[in-house]
Amino acid sequence: MATFPIRTYGDPVLRQVTPDIDNIDESVVRLVEDMIETMHEAPGVGLAATQVGIQKRLFVYDIGDGPSVVLNGRITESSGEWTYEEGCLSVPGLFWPIRRPNHVLIEGMDLDGNGIQLEGSELLGRVFQHETDHLDGILLVERLDPDQYKQAMKLLRSQALNQDQEKAKRKILGGE
Known part of the structure; x- marks a missing residue:
């Protein structure tokens, strides 16, 4: 198995809508295995294919009960409301309280191509939505x-500036 680099904020692949998976072959199975390994190493509780630069409609997750996968998943029902601090592997190190539905129903497929319906509340529901x-x-x-967004943009610009400065320093010192 292999791990993938995780795409971060600013990468245009993160803004693309993924197409459904029409054919579940060995490459999809390997992708899922590699994504699970990447998610665990990150560490995270969920990882979408777009976060590793793959344009396929699938995500993996593990909230402590073992890893699972949802292919072609779509939220079909939601109810309630829950505010909880949320982070993202593609926006590393930053967390915000986010209001989302507390309970969701997601429909999709498993790796065998069987239709699935999964219910999730609180953390699991949040992972499905995220x-x-x-x-x-x-x-x-x-x-x-709006206030959180303004603060987030300021933090993300600061992170980008620091990364650019580190790259320039390494280049000057011959490390790149």
């Missing part, structure tokens, strides 16, 4: 209220 957002080209920062 990863489905990725597959629809929606990033966590788009779920922020």
Whole structure:
């Protein structure tokens, strides 16, 4: 198995809507295995294919009960409301309280091509929503209220500036 680099904020692949998977072959099975390994190493509780630069409608997740996968997943029902601090592997190190439905129903397929319906509340429901957002080209920062968004953009610009300065320093010192 292999791990993937995780795409971060600013990468245009994160804004793309993913197409459904029509054929579940060995490459999809390997992709799922590699994504699970990548998610665990990150560490995270969910990972969408877009976050590793793959334009397929699938995500993996593990909230402590063992890894699972949803292919072609779509939220079909939601209810309630729950505000909880949320982060994202594609926006590393930053967390915000996000209001989302507390309970969701997601429909999709498993790796055998069987139709599935999964219910999730609280953390599991949040993971389903967060990863489905990725597959629809929606990033966590788009779920922020206006004040949070303004703060997030300031932090992300600061992170980008620091990364650029580090790259320049390495280049000057001959490390790149």
